[in-house]
Amino acid sequence: MLNNSQYIKKLRNSGLRPTKQRIKICEVLFNTDKTFHFTINELVTRISKVSDDKISLATVYNTVHSFKKKGYLKEIPINSDQSYFDTNTSHHHHFYDEGQKNLIDIDDADVEPVKINTKIPGKRIKSVEVLVKVEDDKS
Amino acid sequence: MLNNSQYIKKLRNSGLRPTKQRIKICEVLFNTDKTFHFTINELVTRISKVSDDKISLATVYNTVHSFKKKGYLKEIPINSDQSYFDTNTSHHHHFYDEGQKNLIDIDDADVEPVKINTKIPGKRIKSVEVLVKVEDDKS
DNA sequence: CAATAGTTTAGAACAATTATAATGTAGAAA
DNA sequence: TTTCTACATTATAATTGTTCTAAACTATTG
Structure with a gap:
């Protein structure tokens, strides 16, 4: 703003x-x-x-x-025919509905910190991104 | 096999x-x-x-x-000019080195279960995928 | 064996993205 | 201000990954 x-x-x-x-x-x-x-x-x-x-x-x-x-x-990072960008540069995650090609933010506070108990020699973690794919709940 | x-x-x-x-x-x-x-x-x-x-x-x-x-x-699910597929269909995650376009499996056991404390009405979680981007550790 | 529904194929079509090369413009120097 | 230059913009061409098409082929069923 x-x-x-x-x-x-x-x-x-x-x-x-x-x-x-x-x-x-x-x-x-x-x-x-x-x-x-x-x-x-x-x-x-x-x-x-x-x-x-x-x-x-x-x-x-x-x-x-x-x-x-x-x-x-x-x-x-989703596989799509085109790239998606986000004006929200804070650390957060996404729901993705493949059917409707709909992306929704997940507030970082709503995801428990992701612990990675392994590493690659010589490499440093740059980011951890969680993609939650969802589908219609027809139960 | x-x-x-x-x-x-x-x-x-x-x-x-x-x-x-x-x-x-x-x-x-x-x-x-x-x-x-x-x-x-x-x-x-x-x-x-x-x-x-x-x-x-x-x-x-x-x-x-x-x-x-x-x-x-x-x-x-990574953004790339082309799609990546995996013959490992078990639940697991990935490291991705954008510089070298190199993908490495992360065993599911090496990632603590990801807890999502929010949901979308009418939708069910289909999958939770973690992508860990890495870069050279020049420290 | 014949019928048919599913497959493969080459090549065209398509869509997202990147490259090209000419023109334009911001910012610095005179 | 005017001039210079490096950076930006532009239209359009080129490229690339992927999907479509429609004709030829083949696995399966009766």
């Missing part, structure tokens, strides 16, 4: 030039109290709804990837 | 006709003590190494999908 000058500051601080496309995308992604999930296509649709001058698809891809690299977005 | 007549039986029992293509794919996937991960492309390569007559790409896709549906294979 920032205004444009704050996005500009944020972008500059992370070494990204504050172009009008990036600022627009910041607005679409972060000008809301609620975090949300999206695919590139859904983002393009959202952008076109709030703006008259459109942003090219390539730029949307580029920007989402730089934002991900800077830690402003997370990619959600 | 079965011989062909056992694959034939297995296929028939699950309502799949035991064609020579499916039997060949069974051999490549299941004639080993160790379970493993693969992409469709890697599977095609493996097949071509042990067999002279090739199986069309469409058939490999079809077969992997039917085997998945029958529960002989699992798909591993």
Whole structure:
């Protein structure tokens, strides 16, 4: 929930030039109290709804990837025909309904800390992500 | 670790006709003590190494999908440019090294049961999958 | 053996994503 | 300000993984 000058500051601080496309995308992604999930296509649709001058698809891809690299977005690890991104970069998990292709956050507090009792030599754990697949409960 | 007549039986029992293509794919996937991960492309390569007559790409896709549906294979939920499958259908989890695109099994016994303290009305949990992303430990 | 329902196949089609290369622009230096 | 340059954007082409199609093939049943 920032205004444009704050996005500009944020972008500059992370070494990204504050172009009008990036600022627009910041607005679409972060000008809301609620975090949300999206695919590139859904983002393009959202952008076109709030703006008259459109942003090219390539730029949307580029920007989402730089934002991900800077830690402003997370990619959600599900197998799908397209990638899902999350504006909620806090540590949390997901329910996924494969039938409806519906993703729902699971608050970190609702998942007991996952203990991994093994490790790989020379590697450090970067993240632990839990994906809970759900289906209709027809019982 | 079965011989062909056992694959034939297995296929028939699950309502799949035991064609020579499916039997060949069974051999490549299941004639080993160790379970493993693969992409469709890697599977095609493996097949071509042990067999002279090739199986069309469409058939490999079809077969992997039917085997998945029958529960002989699992798909591993990671974001990648291609899908990963696992011949280990037991309940277990994965380490994933994004840098090297390397997947490693985590034995179920090495992960404390994941407790989810929330639920979605009308939905039932189908699976809980833990993906542990790792990176080089340069400490 | 004949009928038929399920399979395989090559290749086309498709969809998501990435690459290309020309044009545009932000920010720094003069 | 003007100029310069490195970074960004763009339209479009190319690429890649996957699915579709429809014709040929084959395992199974009667």
